[in-house]
Amino acid sequence: MKTLFTCLTVGMLGCSTLVAQTVQPNNQVPARPATLPAIYPAPVSIALGKGSIMLGKSVTLVAPPGIDTETTALARSILTQAGVETITAAKQLPQAFEGTHIVLGTGDAAIVRTALTKCGAVADSNTEGYTIASVATGNGALITLAGHDADGLFHAAQTFRQLAQRAAIPALVIKDHPSMPIRGTIEGFYGKPWSMTDREKHLDFLATVKANTYVYSPKDDPYARDRWRDAYPAATLAELGKLVAVARKNHVNFVYAISPGPTVCFSDSSDLHQLERKFSALRSIGVHSFYVALDDIEYTKWNCDLDKTTFGPSGPEAAGIAQSRLLNALQANLRKIDPTAPPLIMVPTEYYDAKESPYKAALRKNLDSQVVVQWTGTDVVPPAISIGDARAATKAFGRKTLLWDNYPVNDYGESTGRLLLAPYVRREAGLSTELAGILSNPMNQEAPSRVAVTGVAAFAWNDKGYDAERTWLAAARELAGGDEQATAALLTFFDTQHLAPTFGSQPWQLQAPKLKAMLDGVRDAIANGDVATRHQAIADLVQRAAAFAAAPDIIRSGTVDTSFAQDARPWLDAMQLWGRALQLTAAGLDAADHGSAAAARYFANAKKFAAEAAALQTIPGATRFGGPIKIADGVLDVFVADAPKLIAY
Template structure:
């Protein structure tokens, strides 16, 4: 009997082992989703699970990169981490090798998988392989930034069910990627800026321009020194930037009052830059946008440059900027080139002003440009090529999306994907900076797209990145991700300065409601019942979405988006009642009118919800899927006979 039991157990174990092997052999390996899309991702045969104990092999490694890797491992359930300086001859568990491509340990690890690292700035290679009785993950950077981005990609990969054997070789298409806090209205708080800098690092963006229009010491009172407390706050932001491998760019806007020929004003700018250099700022910017440039601010300029006008303005501005560049070069020969935004920033046409500016401007100074308009519906390679000609160099795109500080954005969050920027712009531009909304966390939806496009414009997919942005805000929660995408759809409209938006409102909801109209007009009784039922289910999800979002998403996002969530909830109730009215009418129930009337009452209530006073430049009534949802609720009683 005992021998029978032993034989039976061996048979079970044998079958179990064979079954596991078959499962392993039959398992289909899928290409892991990494964002931004890497330049190259080669999937190899096989995969592995991270072992409970991991050895981190490192020599010189910055604290922020080590912390990022450890946090990723902890999140993936690995808490037992050993340290070593070299790889052993035989691998018996998971080893993670991290460092610069010049290190011997890194070269040895890369040789094991027959790969290397590109010599470009910010490039990295991430290789994972099943070796011996263990596994090897190599994170190699061409520089510190590249290594930081390798760690960011590793953070994404370890959250997969298993780690595929693969080789990723990656680098950015554009050297400058990020945001410019350049909107009008309520500026971000220092806490929001810090959070935004951490977010930028996570999406492989490398630039943040501090240019709030309401900072008096950067615009109206630019000659005056910052108070000690403010300077300390800016120093803290610079420190956060450095930890997240983001260049903190300080922008000053002297244009409204500067006297270009006055040596005292030049000295004031020099003093301001020196004070900021002392707290760690290494990137500077002069904003000459939104100013009067056909009149001098002082009689001295007229005496020095002659009669005011666009040509004279171009000459005066270029001379000032050249002197500032010389000051910066003397301050630090390794300092980044000065960035400027010209007074004519909004088109690619040649002009007297632009001709005078570029004829005299130091060629190393970077020029920003907003595209073919202040808020352009699209930007093509041809547009950017024209801008290169007009400004005498590749331009840095100031993309006014998702900024919501102009009249056409009243009552809106701008949450559509980043679209209609042509693949190939990386050859025509020096980079892209998004001008975000007054609401920092909702801005991340579009900025995730901007950063991903600037990293790899040729492989950019706006819909995938839109979904990833929702997933990130939802902390990976599927229900919250779906709820956010439903919410984003109600804020899909992207206006321009004109009457025509460059992205339509609520395309997903519109397709559903258009289909209902079609089925009610042409469908048979069964299909009408099915579609009305589907509408009821959708309406209930729509109504529930705000509370799902509130339960999972960061409280800061909730605070910034709360009026829209409140309005969406009320509109959701109105849509449920409208669907119930259609259902009642379809079955001949006379109560259909009661449903429709109540729905209209709720629609009116929802349309009266107001934005948070002072949160944006213009206050107003909240808009939810306007032109789509409100129209359907209004016309629904006429789509079917209600006795």
């Protein structure tokens, strides 16, 4: 079906005077109105024009010289997936438009500036910023993807990927740029590290949410921690080199982190040279950004007598001075070798809270101001972070900190048996004024981690325009490949893994809020409703229980990313059993409501399924702490146990 576009001009030509008409073969079917697209992360600004653009089967791609091959390849892949069969390359814009032309480039190219001018758009001038302008013109359409720089152009292509999934691309102008310069993840959890395949998938995912940083810091890599002085075997170094190449393709900065703290001698020049040699080896495979982790170590004792001679008795202040000396030397060496390299990043031994201390004062006074300091917030696992909290950290460390957010990591005791799949919330809009960025510490399970990390990346990109619930929905839809039934099944599953624990007894997000609200409604209808209300509530429960029980099979059917189903296997198995228990519970309530003695049998079988579900364990070795799988615990199990007492039979 061919779509033609007519440009009507009134007075001077401009984006505001362009009206697109979708002309069907018989000219009798009107075009549907353009609608504002939902883009994640939310753009800084997006404005609809009039009309919409159908890509059709043939598109002309106009790209000036110098565009990186990854972005061009991404654009071509997006068009192919959108059903475009013929992509013709061109170097110039035509005098009169026939069909759809897509201009791809950075704002310093004359052809890109011309294309933006044609619809009155102005290029975004911020680092990593981009502008997308689409308009119907003549008998065709012009879509311009303009990056402020190469990274911005790549982000523009990622936004275009979302636009191209729609049936029609509306005439619009998007101007966008990140609010925080550093956005991404740190593979910094304890327990089984990700596989190289997991990491490659994660880097591909980070690109889709406009993240720009991945820190390689698995606690169980011996060459980065226990044996940090030893060189990587050639084969391992080669594998890391492949990973660095994947990161580069995705415009993600691969940061290599080393953890020498347990054994390093801060004042020993040979240890400094060992670190420099390790960095040099990583530089040979393309790494240009480095990180020294000094968390989870003792500073009440020195690792060598030379440190005692150099810095005096051990203690917090002396540790801060010693660490600063080593880090400053590494930073100076990095600048000497590569003046364009990003600054060194470090995580301090006092990495949480912002209380004044001798250690923080020593870092503030002695540490090179260019070195980036990570901070986990008000606690190791903070329930909330405010602008005031971040401002206190800025004061304590003498610089804006890079937030290490320990969500959704599940490597500590309170998270045993859980996937952490709640939305990313309780981080105050406006934190971008006091943070250098945010890195999420994900779970041992890579694919399920994307649910929360999507929120982290979206918040770091545009904290003031961030909507947690809508971003959560977008994460589910992305994992489901756009399938609405699978999206609904994922959201049902996410709700069973909504609890977000801390190191204490009180979680900062409650378990299964949607399921609890529904089950509480059933309880209330049984306790306080009339006959009709009670019947309806139980009938609704029967339907909801069926959907709950069916969700795992839908998630495992192949529509949802298969890595997710694999990582979540025991949780999906347990959910299916709990779903069966809930179905039998609903049947028992229905029977009891009708005075049937069959209710006892339904409830007894529900109890058996519940016991079987509660006995399922996590995958051995998959997480630091293994144990029973938790599914909507404190909500579903309580309801199944209480149901036989709700109606006398």
